[in-house]
Amino acid sequence: MATITVIGAGAMGSAVGRRLAEGGATVLTFLEGRSTATLDRAKAAGMRPTTLTEAIGADLVLSIVPPAEALGVAKTVAAESLRLAKPVVFIDCNAIAPATMKQVAETCAGTPVEVIDGSIIGGPPRPGYDPKFYVSADSENHTRRLSDHGLVVRRIDGGIGAASALKMSYAGITKGMTGLGTAMMLGAIRNGADESLKREIAESVPDIDKRLSASIPDMYQKAYRWVAEMREIAEFLGPDDAASQIFHGMAGVFEKMAADRDGDAVLASQLDKLLAVKEGK
Known part of the structure; x- marks a missing residue:
């Protein structure tokens, strides 16, 4: 059973967290500074709020936030990763341009963070409906863990920027x-x-x-x-x-x-x- 962090508990992030939890994953989230409503939504989806250090120590870390917040999340993860003694697999699933995605990767260069480019096509998961998670730059097939726990994942040949x-x-x-x-x-x-x-x-x-x-x-x-x-x-x-x-x-x-x-x-x-x-x- 994998431990997967979802940073972001909006409509999409909480629904993804719920689907992963229903698929048997332990789902963590980091929601410092977020509203009580956001915390309640995350908990109702089966996500466990925790510290940033524990959150990025998961098997996979997904960023599902508004586009304007994507780079900030990457900077936070990159800085915190220096406190860990193991690699961090970070999947940016946000609606950002390839150039912005490359900035995310550059932000994490020189840290223990391995960046995977991801994109979500479709709405939040719900009973009877699954969006598709497209990924690129995943040479080690880390995202198989998402498939193992209920998400539909499609791989794209190409590096950082292809999925975006x-x-x-x-x-x-x-x-x-x-x-x-x-x-x-x-x-x-x-x-x-x-x-x-x-x-x-x-x-x-x-x-x-x-x-x-x-x-x-x-x-x-x-x-x-x-x-x-x-x-x-x-x-x-x-x-x-x-x-x-x-x-x-x-x-x-x-x-x-x-x-x-x-x-x-x-x-x-x-x-x-x-x-x-x-x-x-």
């Missing part, structure tokens, strides 16, 4: 579509073309209509987390690629939707009303 590139590409398409649909529908609402747009989408491209009708409302509570992710995707494409500007724009869209959720939710209400319009009405 997959995440950036996939999220750019899927979350980018949600952001684009949100922006265009809000534009149509402002100009009185909203119901006509919705009916045309439903008639002409029903698959897109179905997808946006689910993904846009689902986005509201996640929008604040997607802001940094969109900026990471822009970084992934690079300043010489004009498409990077699209994702700077998407960051702005999600920033606006996050502020709307924290405020009076006027935009969300307008979108919900529009998404409820049925074809032919």
Whole structure:
């Protein structure tokens, strides 16, 4: 039975911790400075909060935090690893650009930390559903322990940056579509073309209509987390690629939707009303 640390006990981190615990792993977490609600969520998922030293002494250490926190977690793990007398296997599972992932690896250079590039495709694990954990730079197959305890792991040939590139590409398409649909529908609402747009989408491209009708409302509570992710995707494409500007724009869209959720939710209400319009009405 493996001991696995999950740093981060948000919706994804706690669900991953629960799946690993259900699969027989001992699951630790380090939550210094986090809220009581976060501590309660971690404990309910079968995760045991502990000290940083014990946490990084586990067989595997997973980082599942918002993109903006990824480098800080790596720095903390690298510094604490110098206190241990054994190697630390650290898997960064965050939605970060390959360049940021390489910074994570560089941060850990010269320490006992072995860095594995990871990315999660899909939502939090739940009964009957499993996201996929893609990994690269795992020459020793350390991540087999994740498979052994209930996670779906897929290996990618390539080094640091390969798994992160997959995440950036996939999220750019899927979350980018949600952001684009949100922006265009809000534009149509402002100009009185909203119901006509919705009916045309439903008639002409029903698959897109179905997808946006689910993904846009689902986005509201996640929008604040997607802001940094969109900026990471822009970084992934690079300043010489004009498409990077699209994702700077998407960051702005999600920033606006996050502020709307924290405020009076006027935009969300307008979108919900529009998404409820049925074809032919």
